[in-house]
Amino acid sequence: MTIPPAPSGDISDSQVFDMTYAGQLSFGRLPASRDLSAIDLAIVGIPFDLGTTNRPGTRLGPRAIREQSTLTAEFPSGLWPWDHSVFDRHRVVDYFDIGFAPGYTEEMLTNTVQHVSALLEAGANVLALGGDHMIAYPLLQATAAKYGPLSLIHFDAHSDTWDAGEELNHGTMFLRAAREGLIVPEYSVQVGMRTPNESHGFNVIHADRFFEIGVEATVAEIHRTVGDRPAYLSFDIDFLDPAFAPGTGTPVIGGATTWQARQLLFGLKGLDIVGADLVEVSPPYDAVTNITALAGATLAHDELYLLGLAREQRASQG
Numbered sequence: 001m002t003i004p005p006a007p008s009g010d011i012s013d014s015q016v017f018d019m020t021y022a023g024q025l026s027f028g029r030l031p032a033s034r035d036l037s038a039i040d041l042a043i044v045g046i047p048f049d050l051g052t053t054n055r056p057g058t059r060l061g062p063r064a065i066r067e068q069s070t071l072t073a074e075f076p077s078g079l080w081p082w083d084h085s086v087f088d089r090h091r092v093v094d095y096f097d098i099g100f101a102p103g104y105t106e107e108m109l110t111n112t113v114q115h116v117s118a119l120l121e122a123g124a125n126v127l128a129l130g131g132d133h134m135i136a137y138p139l140l141q142a143t144a145a146k147y148g149p150l151s152l153i154h155f156d157a158h159s160d161t162w163d164a165g166e167e168l169n170h171g172t173m174f175l176r177a178a179r180e181g182l183i184v185p186e187y188s189v190q191v192g193m194r195t196p197n198e199s200h201g202f203n204v205i206h207a208d209r210f211f212e213i214g215v216e217a218t219v220a221e222i223h224r225t226v227g228d229r230p231a232y233l234s235f236d237i238d239f240l241d242p243a244f245a246p247g248t249g250t251p252v253i254g255g256a257t258t259w260q261a262r263q264l265l266f267g268l269k270g271l272d273i274v275g276a277d278l279v280e281v282s283p284p285y286d287a288v289t290n291i292t293a294l295a296g297a298t299l300a301h302d303e304l305y306l307l308g309l310a311r312e313q314r315a316s317q318g
């Protein structure tokens with residue numbers, strides 16, 4: 001028999017690409033890059049879970065989201081039902097994970113600020129994958145340094161504005177960020193809360209009220225509150241009901257469906273979203289089904305579209 005010729009080319013070979021269950025593990029099959037001269041949108045993983053007050057495991061979140069993202073990114077025409085592919089209109093890369101020594105929280109904070117600041121200074125926008133919600137704090141530090149005090153658009157079961165003085169964890173960072181002037185409560189909206197806390201001046205749309213007024217009125221209220229101010233979009237996967245997202249550290253029943261979550265995100269078109277995160281996916285509690293990571297990957301992919309549309313809007317406004 002004849003021995004076939006040696007294969008040529010690299011591992012981006014289309015046959016490998018077509019296999020959703022195999023191949024290179026990056027968000028949406030994107031190229032891995034840290035070339036700051038050629039990035040519009042960067043996916044940045046922050047595998048940190050020392051800020052959680054209950055069950056850990058979100059350090060494994062970025063990798064699990066990347067794995068499920070091969071399903072959301074397999075269609076060349078884009079993620080349904082968006083009318084384009086964000087990958088066609090922007091240079092999107094997977095910047096991969098922020099490194100830090102396990103146990104050294106200060107190092108995570110410093111390294112996150114440094115990397116994200118460098119990306120923002122180079123003109124890119126960042127979608128961060130958690131990690132627990134505490135990672136939003138260094139992200140807000142870097143983003144506010146670039147864009148000024150921010151509106152926060154926050155989906156979550158918890159308000160994360162617990163008053164614990166200087167203590168920084170995944171339930172306190174938004175009050176601390178407000179006190180430090182990184183975010184402005186009056187121009188910020190928190191949606192989905194179903195745990196008790198003071199509002200601290202934020203516009204809080206509790207889960208009960210959201211179910212009462214629905215997606216459309218909630219979207220309208222977000223637009224009214226945020227206006228044309230630069231906004232940071234923070235999505236805690238426990239905004240979803242545990243039926244849709246069991247794989248998270250602090251689940252609370254009575255949350256939204258994945259469909260409602262996506263409708264809410266579609267409704268944010270037109271807002272000047274300059275930074276975003278998707279946090280609190282904890283794969284150890286997501287065993288067998290991976291549905292939490294799939295929800296996380298899909299919602300993160302939606303957030304990427306919002307970041308891209310906001311870039312186009314800023315460009316057209318000169």
Ligand SMILES: [Mn+2]
Pocket residue numbers: 133156157158160170236
């Ligand atoms: Mn949270």
